[in-house]
Amino acid sequence: MLTFVETAAQAVAGIRDGSTVLIGGFGNAGQPMELIDALLDGGATGLTVVNNNAGQADAGLALLIKERRVGKIICSFPRQSDSWHFDAAYRAGEIELELVPQGNLAERIRAAGAGIGGFFTPTGYGTMLAEGKETRVIDGRGHVFETPIHGDVALIKALTADRAGNLVYRKTARNFGPIMAAAAKQTIVQVSSIVETGRLDPEAVVTPGIYVNTVARLGVVPGDGVAATYKGRAAL
């Protein structure tokens, strides 16, 4: 069922302790900051988080890690110049890291949404990230078996939703949004604008509404149809 809510707190209210949470974004682009802040305020803990990174500076995912609410992170690139909260938690042995090559991470999420039980990929074959995994030589080339990553919840950011839950994104902020939307039982989306059904060109819809459960318009200047950071670009 598709629900539209007014606040980030309402949007994330159903997230329980121990949930696997897929969080969109590559760096800060596409990271649903307001939803993550609400998750922080809501108190859910013992989370498994799936994201490309492990948080930057003192915002969003980095704060969830700082507060030790994330028991495990599945990501491709945790270590950055400003990943100090992750670094501290990791060195203290207070967060489990599953490091996955970025394309395998994306395809494992896609596989979950597509009902695929796993796949053989050449990426990582012969490396320490394939240790302990099933391998097979296909057409003379070594492949590694990778399994899907399902989410209990996905938190993603899109540019615009219509009342049917269809989504369009903006530039490289699209990144993990479409595949995470499909891979979770509950997909919660923050958008900069909501338009009436029929206002999005069906040919241009990126994520069909079937994948979307909750939509909130967040992170925008009141009365403006466009996010404050979007420098006046029209949503449609």
Next chain:
Amino acid sequence: MNVETAGTLGRGDLARLVARDIAAGSFVNLGIGQPTLVSNYLTTEQNVTLHTENGMLGMGPAAVGDQIDEDLINAGKIPVTELPGASYFHHADSFAIMRGGHLDVCVLGAFQVSATGDLANWHTGAPDAIPAVGGAMDLATGAKETWIMMTLFAKDGTAKLVPECSYPLTGVGCVRRIYTNEAVFLLGPDGVRVRETYGISFAELARRVDIALLPLGA
């Protein structure tokens, strides 16, 4: 025949050399760091399309001033611009472009490359190091050709072109060319061939690198 010049290549000259060798009309991914410099030397006539792992083809130069847009970044999370003909796609599609062999060339940095083209460029293996792999394994394995830009000699003077990598691998047998300040190496089924040298003789190079080297004409 090996070309000997007065000195080794500087960073800019090396990037210019790599750029010159990219075939017109190619689809290319340039890794974070030194490989990014290659984009400064691509010409309009070359009509090269740049791919960035976070979901874009047709990436333009770094954004400046009013062009800066937090939703438009490259793999290094630096604000960039879009060129006419650009397209955006999600992460699974972006890595399908790599893994599916659709990129003509990717250019990456390296800690070590082995004589058989094994690449190590993501992890020192040190017990206290926090590993981060990103898209390196996908790029190295997926592009039609993986080219490396690196300094040939480590700070202690040992060559980074080695019989066997001691650092954890990024990919097995994936490197086709290595561009260094001293020489360009071509890796193939018959071994490692020196295409040209800069500021060092073939004989001196062969002495300082611990693998068998073939001169270009052999």
